[in-house]
Amino acid sequence: MSLGDLISIHPTELKFPFELRKQSSCSMQLTNKTEKYVAFKVKTTNPKKYCVRPNSGVVLPGSSCNVTVTMQAQKEAPPEQCRDKFLIQSVVAPDGATNKDITPEMFNKEAGRVMGEFKLRVFYIPANPPSPVPEGSEEGTPPRASLHENGNQNFEDVSRSLEETNEKSSEAWSAISKLTDEKSSALQQNQRLRQELELMRKDISKSRAGGFSLSFVVLVGLLGVLIGYLVNRA
Secondary structure (H helix, E strand, C coil), X not given: CEECCCEEEECCEEEEEECCCCCEEEEEEEEECCCCCEEEEEEECCCCCEEEECCEXXXXXXXXXXXXXXXXXXXXXXXXXCCCEEEEEEEECCCCCCHHHCCHHHHCCCCCCCEEEEEEEEEEEXXXXXXXXXXXXXXXXXXXXXXXXXXXXXXXXXXXXXXHHHHHHHHHHXXXXXXXXXXHHHXXXXXXXXXXXXXXXXXXXXXXXXXXXXXXXXXXXXXXXXHHHXXXXX
């Protein structure tokens, strides 16, 4: 792709391997197609997102210059279609010009000045694209067999885990049931002891009440014998 027949650029698209929170870079090569010194300048629609090194320079006649574009680490996934673009401007420079001689005025469009411009689109590609799955192994065994074996192994592991979980649940329920029975038995025994204690208290009260009545009867009897003795003597 020519830029006003001054320089050519390769590639003509910028493809960045995209990965969240990581920088990504791609390069392009500018080749001077003329026998003159050519100055170039790289611009972008999103300068805060990209860093271009070098973003301007001088390409000697018949030589090339590599330009590296670095995309800053992104915190969010990009849209499906990136709208960022780059513009490369080129213009004939004085013989013997260096990078220090480049000025913004050199890229102003004036009558009679030969200037080339080319726009590059930006594309994002996966940083680690998935490798294609082979249809068969070297020995002719289809990989689906290994997938089937892995599926069976995973199923067995899940079943074993479920069985262990069920056993642990059964043990836990048995322990809870045993504790519940022991608690109920303890409550019943406590109630029985309370009832026996209450009966003992009633028996003691009755015994005390009966002792006082017997003493009174004996006293009355003794008084009656004494009175009868005295009456007989009189």
